[in-house]
Amino acid sequence: MTEALLKVDKLVKHFPITGGVLGRVVDKVHAVDGVSFELAAGQTLGVVGESGCGKSTTGRCILRLIEPTSGEVWFEGKNVTAMGKTELRSMARDMQIIFQDPYASLNPRMTVGAIVGEALIIHKLTKTASEYQDRIVELLETVGLNADQMRRYPHEFSGGQRQRIGIARALAVSPKLVVCDEAVSALDVSIQAQVINLLEDLQAKFNLTYLFIAHDLSVVEHISDQVAVMYLGRIVELASAQGLYTRPTHPYTEALLSAMPVPDPQFKRKRIMLQGDVPSPIKPPPGCHFHTRCPIAQKGLCSTESPPLKKVNEGHWVACHLRA
Numbered sequence: 001m002t003e004a005l006l007k008v009d010k011l012v013k014h015f016p017i018t019g020g021v022l023g024r025v026v027d028k029v030h031a032v033d034g035v036s037f038e039l040a041a042g043q044t045l046g047v048v049g050e051s052g053c054g055k056s057t058t059g060r061c062i063l064r065l066i067e068p069t070s071g072e073v074w075f076e077g078k079n080v081t082a083m084g085k086t087e088l089r090s091m092a093r094d095m096q097i098i099f100q101d102p103y104a105s106l107n108p109r110m111t112v113g114a115i116v117g118e119a120l121i122i123h124k125l126t127k128t129a130s131e132y133q134d135r136i137v138e139l140l141e142t143v144g145l146n147a148d149q150m151r152r153y154p155h156e157f158s159g160g161q162r163q164r165i166g167i168a169r170a171l172a173v174s175p176k177l178v179v180c181d182e183a184v185s186a187l188d189v190s191i192q193a194q195v196i197n198l199l200e201d202l203q204a205k206f207n208l209t210y211l212f213i214a215h216d217l218s219v220v221e222h223i224s225d226q227v228a229v230m231y232l233g234r235i236v237e238l239a240s241a242q243g244l245y246t247r248p249t250h251p252y253t254e255a256l257l258s259a260m261p262v263p264d265p266q267f268k269r270k271r272i273m274l275q276g277d278v279p280s281p282i283k284p285p286p287g288c289h290f291h292t293r294c295p296i297a298q299k300g301l302c303s304t305e306s307p308p309l310k311k312v313n314e315g316h317w318v319a320c321h322l323r324a
């Protein structure tokens with residue numbers, strides 16, 4: 001196995017909830033509850049789970065856009081979680097993020113050229129005005145836009161084009177790792193495919209490493225080398241994409257996969273309907289967080305003991321008392 005570019009070790013993020021006149025901490029949201037994984041350079045880890053499972057918070061803690069409560073993040077052998085502001089600022093060049101809502105993340109008062117070029121100025125990456133202009137044109141063309149569009153404003157573009165602007169902005173600093181935080185979730189299916197194809201082409205061209213966050217297993221299937229399935233702040237299954245889609249092992253992954261559309265109805269999986277909603281991350285169920293909805297939960301064991309993530313096959317880990 002290649003040396004990991006990114007290592008995440010027992011990452012925890014709890015958001016305090018304050019109340020009363022004194023604003024005391026009365027509870028906390030267990031957004032991320034001990035997440036660990038490794039990601040090699042040039043690879044893509046798809047992170048999937050329902051809304052509120054902690055996938056976006058994990059991505060943001062890795063970049064330190066949100067401060068983790070505990071745990072460590074290592075990037076190229078350096079402890080990101082222990083970095084001071086100056087070190088973190090220079091590290092920011094290597095780790096970029098593309099957001100879900102390209103419109104909200106683009107300043108409507110700035111031209112596309114200024115948006116894409118902002119990081120070039122901040123990090124002093126071009127020396128002359130013409131070099132700056134040329135680099136912006138190069139970045140726009142790299143993502144399938146053209147030079148004429150640099151003087152236009154975000155509202156003049158479609159959702160897919162705005163996401164391309166977001167990608168060009170992320171690429172401006174030549175990052176190594178890009179966190180794609182629901183980067184295609186707001187787009188129509190046909191546009192999603194175009195943006196995913198673009199991301200794949202860019203990965204091949206620049207040896208990019210992606211943490212690709214989505215709520216839908218079908219979205220991450222083709223772009224991911226590995227997939228992590230999250231439920232209430234924990235990874236419940238982590239496997240190669242092939243292993244996960246052909247041999248799903250955790251009952252939650254099975255349920256998610258059973259809801260996925262298949263091209264050939266002959267191979268349609270039996271739909272597994274989960275009962276109830278995802279419990280609140282303020283008071284996650286004890287033991288296995290999934291036991292309140294699990295079709296095969298065992299009384300006693302599943303509601304009292306938290307299953308650790310165990311290796312079931314080469315490159316395949318599962319957190320389930322009965323399956324691992």
Ligand code: SF4
Pocket residue numbers: 250251252288289290291292294295296297298302307319320321322323
């Ligand atoms: Fe279901 Fe128990 Fe496995 Fe959790 S540990 S997924 S409740 S069988």
